[in-house]
Amino acid sequence: MLAKGGCPKTMLSIRDALEALEGKWKLLILFALSxxxxxRFGEISKAVNGITDKTLSKELKSLEANKLIKREVYDTFPPMVEYTITPHGLSLEKVLDELHFWGLSHRKKVMGR
Structure with a gap:
């Protein structure tokens, strides 16, 4: 149920969540890593259809700064970089599930399919 009356603490926590997950790509990246x-970068790029390399790089940095993913650089030549979802990122599983179900319902209501 949605909070009534615009509780300041609720508004702040929702704003924090939106800032950490803003844009159309971050949740899709987390889903790809889930x-x-x-x-590796190229694998994520293929999994998240339509994202540019520049945008993917920016979003990965933001997700790492918010402790939702971990970036690991291996001392190889050339250097190998891998990304994994963190336990904090995995805590969004219920959010992703609910967005999935809401998206199905929304698509049916708006597009009739």
Whole structure:
């Protein structure tokens, strides 16, 4: 149920969540990483259809700063970088599930399919 009356603490926590997850790509990146196996940049780029490399790089930095993903650089030549979702990122599983179900319902209501 939605909080009534615009409770300041609720508004602040929602704003914090929106700032950490803003944009159309971050949740899709987290979903791509949610199966648990580490992924390299190119693998994430293929999984998140339509994202540019520049945008993916920016979003990965933001997700790392918010402790939702971990970036690991291996001392190889050339250097290998892998990304994994953190336990904090995995805590969004219920949010992703609910967005999935809401999106299905929304698509049906708006588009009739």
């Amino acid at each position: 199966e648990g196996a580490p992924k």
